[in-house]
Amino acid sequence: MAFDMNEFSPDMSERQMILASLDVEEKYREMLEQYVLQRMEMIATTAYGESVDFAPNFYSFAKNFETSKNKTLADLSQKALKKIEPFLKKYDEENGLDKLPETEQILDNFKVLEKYDSFDPFENDNGEWIYPQFQKTCRILQKIEITDDNDKVDAQATKDFWESFVETTKLKTYTYLMTSAEHITLQTYCDRLQFEMDTGLIMIFTADIAAKNADLKRETPEKIKQDIDELFQKLEAE
C-alpha cells in the first residue's frame, strides 16, 4: 500500500464538507462568547483598551459584536467603541490619516518611496558619511551584541539584527510617508527614518530592561529613560 503524503492536504471542497459535518455543541460557542465577553470588558473598562497603537485592532474587534444577540456583549461593544474613539482619533493624527490625500497622491508617494527600497543610511564614500545624520545611530548599532538564551554573544544574530533593524525601520518609514500629503524628498525620508531608528532603539532597550526586571516599579520607566539618555549622551561624546 503506497502512502501518499498529498492525502494530508484535502482540497477546499473537502475541507468545507469536514467543517459542515462537525456537530459542535452550543456550550462550546457559549464558552467562546464568554471569552470574547471578558476580552471586551477589558477593552471597555480597563486601561488595556487605552492604547493608541492598537486602537484600530480594538475597534475592529468591538465593531464585530456591536449588534450581537447577546445583549451584554452588544452593550459592552458599544461602550468599548465609544471608549476607543478618542484613541482612534489620536492614532489618525499620529499616522497622518486625519488628512488623507487623494489616492493619486498616495500612489505617487509609493513611486517615490520605492526608489528608497535599497537606501543605505550608513553609506559612505571613502570614509565620508553621505548621510551624516545617521552617524550616531550607526555608532549605537555597532556597539550592540545579541546574546542567546545562555547570555552568550551570537555573531550571526548580531549581524542579522543590524539588517533586520534597518529593514523594519524602513518599513515603518514607508508606511508613515505613504500617506504624506506633500512631496517626499530625500530629507523628509531621512528625517523620518532617523526618528524611527531612534524610537526603535529605545523600544528595544526598554523591552530588554523590562524582561530583566519582571517586577517593574512605577519609577522604573523614568529610570530607563534616564539611562537611555545617558547612553546617548555618552555615545555622542565619543
Place this chain on the structure above:
Amino acid sequence: MAYEYVEKNGKIQLRQSSAASFFAQATQSCMSLEERIDQIEDKILDSNPVTKKIHEKIKAVDEKISNMKYGNVYSKFKKMAQGMGRLLIAKEIGVAAVAGLCVYNFARNMKPMFYDAEKARQNYECEDISDYMVKNKSKSARTIAKATLGAVAASCGLGDAYMAREVARTGVASIVAWPELKNIYKTAKDFVTQKASWRDFTAACALFGTTVAAYAYGSGVWNTADVDTAGVDTHTDVSGGHTDSSSTDVVGKADGSASLSDAKKKEKKEQVDIPAPTYDLNPSEKTIVMPLQSAIKKFENYFPTDKEDTIDYEDVKNGGKKSPSLQSSIAQQTELPTRRHVPYRTRKAFDAAVKKAQISR
C-alpha cells in the same frame, strides 16, 4: 555609569527575544495601519492598490526577518498574535471552523510521525502505525503532546509557550487518556491502512480539539496551581486503547503520584462548574503578551503558516449563506493567492544615476 549594558568591552548586550519582540511589534504596527486604512477606505477612492502595496511590503519584511538567525523567536511572537486573530475569526464563522483549525494544527504536527511510521513499515520494522507507536512510545507521546498543544492553541487563542507550560503543569497524562484521543489513534491507524478516509481522521481530530478547548476553558485548571497531575505515569496503548501504567516514557515526570482514575475523577469534577476563563500571567509575560494579544483580524492574511493552516470562510452554520461581513472576508480570502505569491523584488543596488538625477539632497 548608569547604563549597565555599556560594559563588557564597550558593547551593549541585548537578548535575542528583546530584538525579536521589537521586530514583531513593529511589523504588527504596520498592520494596524493597514487595518485602519481598511476602516476608512471610503475616504480613499481606489484603496485596493494602496492596501495591496502595504501587503507586499509587510510580507517582504516578514519573510526576511523570519529567515534570519532569530526568526524562530520572532515567529513565536507572531503566533501569539495569531491566536487572538483566530478567535476573532471564530466569532465570524462559528466554532465549527475553530475546530477545523484544531484539525489542521493537530494533523500537521502528527504528519512527520506518520511519515516515519510509513518508512518503518516499508522497511518491515513495524506492521502499521499503531505498531510503530507502541514500539516508539516516547516519540509517540512527545508527538501527541506537541500536536495537542497545537490544537489547544488554535482553539483558545493562546500562545504556544504559555500553553506548553500550563499543560505540562496540569499533566499531559490526563489528556492522553481521553476517549477522543484514543479515537484519533484508531482513526489514524485506519487512515494509514486506507480503511478510513482523511475526512474520518480530521473529524476525529476536530472532536478532540474541541474537547480540549472545552476542557481548557471549562475546567479553569489553568489557574489552579494545586491541580497537578503532571506526575501521572500512564500511556495509551494505541492498539488496544487501554492504559499501560508501567510505561515511563510519557512526557512529564514519572513519580506515580496519582492514578489515571484519579485524574479522570478530577477532570469530571472540574467540568461541573464552568467559570469564565481568566489568565494569571506574571508581570513579565504581561509585558510581552498583552500588547501582542490585540485583535488582529487579518493576521493570517499576512502570515499563513502553510496550506493546512488556512481556513475556509464558509459560514457553515448558515448552510453556506454568507453574512455581509463574511462576504468581505471571503473577498479578501479570494485575493490571498495573488498577495501571497507576489514575488518580492529585491533591489540589490541603488541606482546611483537615478539617485543623482532625481534626489535632491
